[in-house]
Amino acid sequence: xxxxxxxxxxxxxxxxxxxxxxxxxxxxxxxxxxxxxxxxxxxxxxxxxxxxxxxxxxxxxxxxxxxxxxxxxxxxxxxxxxxxxxxxxxxxxxxxxxxxxxxxxxxxxxxxxxxxxxxxxxxxxxxxxxxxxxxxxxxxxxxxxxxxxxxxxxxxxxxxxxxxxxxxxxxxxxxxxxxxxxxxxxxxxxxxxxxxxxxxxxxxxxxxxxxxxxxxxxxxxxxxxxxxxxxxxx
Amino acid sequence: xxxxxxxxxxxxxxxxxxxxxxxxxxxxxxxxxxxxxxxxxxxxxxxxxxxxxxxxxxxxxxxxxxxxxxxxxxxxxxxxxxxxxxxxxxxxxxxxxxxxxxxxxxxxxxxxxxxxxxxxxxxxxxxxxxxxxxxxxxxxxxxxxxxxxxxxxxxxxxxxxxxxxxxxxxxxxxxxxxxxxxxxxxxxxxxxxxxxxxxxxxxxxxxxxxxxxxxxxxxxxxxxxxxxxxxxxxxxxxxxxxxxxxxxxxxxxxxxxxxxxxxxxxxxxxxxxxxxxxxxxxxxxxxxxxxxxxxxxxxxxxxxxxxxxxxxxxxxxxxxxxxxxxxxxxxx
Numbered sequence: 180x181x182x183x184x185x186x187x188x189x190x191x192x193x194x195x196x197x198x199x200x201x202x203x204x205x206x207x208x209x210x211x212x213x214x215x216x217x218x219x220x221x222x223x224x225x226x227x228x229x230x231x232x233x234x235x236x237x238x239x240x241x242x243x244x245x246x247x248x249x250x251x252x253x254x255x256x257x258x259x260x261x262x263x264x265x266x267x268x269x270x271x272x273x274x275x276x277x278x279x280x281x282x283x284x285x286x287x288x289x290x291x292x293x294x295x296x297x298x299x300x301x302x303x304x305x306x307x308x309x310x311x312x313x314x315x316x317x318x319x320x321x322x323x324x325x326x327x328x329x330x331x332x333x334x335x336x337x338x339x340x341x342x343x344x345x346x347x348x349x350x351x352x353x354x355x356x357x358x359x360x361x362x363x364x365x366x367x368x369x370x371x372x373x374x375x376x377x378x379x380x381x382x383x384x385x386x387x388x389x390x391x392x393x394x395x396x397x398x399x400x401x402x403x404x405x406x407x408x409x410x411x412x413x
Numbered sequence: 414x415x416x417x418x419x420x421x422x423x424x425x426x427x428x429x430x431x432x433x434x435x436x437x438x439x440x441x442x443x444x445x446x447x448x449x450x451x452x453x454x455x456x457x458x459x460x461x462x463x464x465x466x467x468x469x470x471x472x473x474x475x476x477x478x479x480x481x482x483x484x485x486x487x488x489x490x491x492x493x494x495x496x497x498x499x500x501x502x503x504x505x506x507x508x509x510x511x512x513x514x515x516x517x518x519x520x521x522x523x524x525x526x527x528x529x530x531x532x533x534x535x536x537x538x539x540x541x542x543x544x545x546x547x548x549x550x551x552x553x554x555x556x557x558x559x560x561x562x563x564x565x566x567x568x569x570x571x572x573x574x575x576x577x578x579x580x581x582x583x584x585x586x587x588x589x590x591x592x593x594x595x596x597x598x599x600x601x602x603x604x605x606x607x608x609x610x611x612x613x614x615x616x617x618x619x620x621x622x623x624x625x626x627x628x629x630x631x632x633x634x635x636x637x638x639x640x641x642x643x644x645x646x647x648x649x650x651x652x653x654x655x656x657x658x659x660x661x662x663x664x665x666x667x668x669x670x671x672x673x674x675x676x677x678x679x680x681x682x683x684x685x686x687x688x689x690x691x692x693x694x695x696x697x698x699x700x701x702x703x704x705x706x707x708x709x710x711x712x713x714x715x716x717x718x719x720x721x722x723x724x725x726x727x728x729x730x731x732x733x734x735x736x737x738x739x740x741x742x743x744x745x
Contacts, residue, residue, distance in 0.1 A: 230634055256636035268631040270624045275622050282635050330636065 455700020457602025465650025525655020
C-alpha cells in the first residue's frame with residue numbers, strides 16, 4: 180500500500196542546534212504509526228518539521244505523493260493535515276465552540292462534523308459554551324483532538340496525548356483515537372509505551388535525531404532487548 | 414477572579430477621584446458637564462489611535478510607533494479635502510460643506526488604509542522575526558511621514574475655517590452651551606467601541622484575532638493564513654487612526670504636533686489598559702481622556718500649565734504601581 184506520508188532523511192536546525200540529523204518516517208494509509216524514543220530524541224521536532232513550524236533544511240516530505248517541505252504551515256494544514264501539539268495548545272480565551280469553529284476550512288465543517296465529534300467526546304457537548312481555559316487537562320486534550328477532526332483532514336499528527344492525564348481518561352482517549360483511526364491516518368508521538376502499543380500498528384524509533392529502527396508494533400512488543408536498548412522501559 | 418476585582422476597584426477609584434476633583438473644581442453643574450464632555454471627547458480620539466495600536470500589538474507583537482502619524486495624516490487629508498486650495502480642491506465639485514465633510518472623512522480613511530497596507534506589506538513584513546528592527550522602522554516611518562507632511566502642507570498649523578452644520582451647532586444644559594460636534598465625536602467613538610467589540614466577539618475574523626493573540630503558531634497550524642490577517646488588522650488599525658484625525662480636525666485643526674502628542678498618550682492608554690487587551694484599551698482611553706480634561710480644568714489660573722500633558726503618564730505610573738500588568742493585562 181502506498182504511504183499517505185513519506186518523510187525521507189530530513190535534517191532540521193533549531194537556532195544553531197542540529198536537532199534532526201536524518202529522520203525517515205513512513206505512515207501507512209489508514210493506520211496508526213507511532214514515533215518512539217527517549218526525551219529529546221527529536222520526536223516533537225519531527226512533527227513540527229512536517230507541519231513546517233520548524234522547516235527542515237534537507238530531505239523530502241511527501242503527503243499523498245505531493246511534496247510539502249518548504250510550504251508555509253497554513254498551506255500544509257490546508258492540504259489535509261491536522262496537528263494536535265504537545266500541551267494541547269487550545270485557545271483558553273475562546274469557548275469550546277469557538278475553538279472548534281476556528282478549525283473550519285469551509286463554512287459548515289463544524290456543523291457537518293459535530294455529531295461525529297460529540298459521539299467520540301460526549302463531554303464536549305456539555306462544555307460547549309465554556310472557555311477553553313476552564314476545561315480540565317483531559318477535556319482540553321479531547322478538544323484538541325476534536326479540533327483536528329473538524330475539517331476533512333486525512334492525516335493527524337498527535338503529540339503526547341496521554342501526557343499528564345489520569346489512567347481512566349487515558350482509556351477514553353485510546354478508545355476515541357482507535358475509533359477515529361477508521362477515518363484518518365495517524366502519526367502519533369507517545370512516551371507511554373503501553374498506550375503506544377495498544378494504539379499503533381507500526382513504529383519508528385528515533386534516537387538523537389536519527390530514525391533507527393522501524394517495523395510492526397506486534398513484533399516490537401515481543402522484542403525486549405530492542406525496547407530496553409532504545410526506550411529503557413521494560 | 415481576584416485580579417478582575419482589583420481592576421474594577423482600581424477603575425472605580427480612579428473614575429471616582431477624577432469626577433470628585435472635577436466636581437470640587439467646578440463652579441456650576443454646567444462647568445462640570447463641560448469638563449466631562451471634553452474628557453469623553455479626548456478619550457474617544459485617544460481610543461481611535463490606541464485601539465489599532467493595542468490590537469496590532471496583541472496579535473502581531475508589533476508596537477507601531479507610526480500610529481500617531483496616521484492620525485496626523487488623517488487630519489491633514491480631511492482638512493485639505495474640505496477647504497479651498499491645497500492638494501485636492503473639492504469646493505467647486507461639492508459646494509455643500511456638510512456633504513464635503515463626509516467625503517473628506519472618507520478620503521482620510523482611505524488614505525490611512527492605503528498607507529497602512531503599504532507599510533505592512535512593503536516594509537514590516539520582512540521584519541516579523543526582528544522586533545527591534547520593527548520599532549526602529551516604525552519610528553523611522555513616523556519621522557518620514559512628518560517631513561512629508563511638512564513638505565506638502567508646510568509647517569504652519571491650519572485651523573479649521575470651513576463651517577458646516579454639526580460643527581457650528583450648540584445645545585444648552587444647566588445654562589451652559591455645549592458643542593454638538595463634541596457630542597458627535599463621542600457618539601462616533603462609542604459606536605466604534607461597540608462595533609469593534611462585536612466584531613471581535615462574533616465574527617470569524619474576530620475569533621481568529623483573539624486566537625492569534627493567544628497562540629499565533631497554532632492558528633497557522635489550523636490552516637489559517639495569519640499573514641493575511643496581519644495585513645487586514647494593520648490596515649484597519651491605520652484606517653481607524655486616520656478616521657480619528659479626520660473627525661478631530663474640525664476641532665483641533667491640522668498641525669505637525671498632532672502625531673506625537675496622540676502617539677504618546679495612546680501608548681500610555683495601551684499600557685495602562687493592559688497590553689493587547691481590547692477592553693483595557695477602551696476603558697483606558699476614557700480614563701486618560703477624563704484625566705486630561707480634569708487636569709486642564711485644574712491647571713487654569715495656576716502655574717501648572719504642563720499638568721494636562723503629564724497627566725497621562727502620572728496616571729500610568731499610578732496604575733502600574735497597583736497593577737503591574739495594566740488594568741486588564743494578563744502577566745505574560
